[in-house]
Amino acid sequence: MVLFKFIKGVPIAMKGILHAISREQNLRIQILVGLFIIIISILLKIPKIEFIIILAVSFLVIILELINTTFEKLIDRLSPNYDKEYGKIKDTIGGVALLGVILSIVVGILILYKPIISFITSLVS
Numbered sequence: 400m401v402l403f404k405f406i407k408g409v410p411i412a413m414k415g416i417l418h419a420i421s422r423e424q425n426l427r428i429q430i431l432v433g434l435f436i437i438i439i440s441i442l443l444k445i446p447k448i449e450f451i452i453i454l455a456v457s458f459l460v461i462i463l464e465l466i467n468t469t470f471e472k473l474i475d476r477l478s479p480n481y482d483k484e485y486g487k488i489k490d491t492i493g494g495v496a497l498l499g500v501i502l503s504i505v506v507g508i509l510i511l512y513k514p515i516i517s518f519i520t521s522l523v524s
Contacts (some may be wrong), residue, residue, distance in 0.1 A: 400413055409451075416465070419465055419469075423464070423468050423482060425464060426451060426461065426464050426465070426468065429460050429461055429464055429494070429500070433457035433458075433460065433461065433503075436457060436507055436511070437453060437454065437457060439511065439515075440453045440510075441518055442513065443511065443514040443515065444514075445510060445511070445514055449510045452506060452510065453506070453507065453510060453511075456499075456502060456503040456506045456507070457503065457505065458468060459498045459499050460496075460503050463495055463496045463498075463499040464496050464499075466492065466495070466496070467492050467495065467496040470488070470489065470492045471489050471492070471493075474488060474489055481521055
């Protein structure tokens with residue numbers, strides 16, 4: 400029964416994700432950058448554990464952006480006119496999404512720097 404509910408809910412969840420992708424430019428950009436980094440990681444044949452970390456932070460950025468978008472849309476519905484306190488909430492959740500992006504950049508640099516330099520060096524030599 401639980402499995403049936405889960406299976407039944409998957410298309411609904413996917414519909415929500417696709418809706419957000421169709422409406423949110425930042426989300427589309429983050430997905431494209433994440434895919435690019437994942438492809439680069441595969442081509443550079445980074446170790447499995449590092450690849451898992453790249454996947455995790457890439458998904459984290461997308462998850463945080465979806466949460467950010469959800470809060471912003473909910474607040475916009477609750478208060479169509481600007482409200483200073485709601486604005487602070489939106490700023491805070493936007494900051495959370497930004498922290499995820501910063502984390503992914505730091506992790507990406509730490510993991511991919513040496514493999515990229517090695518690859519470039521092998522091309523030049």
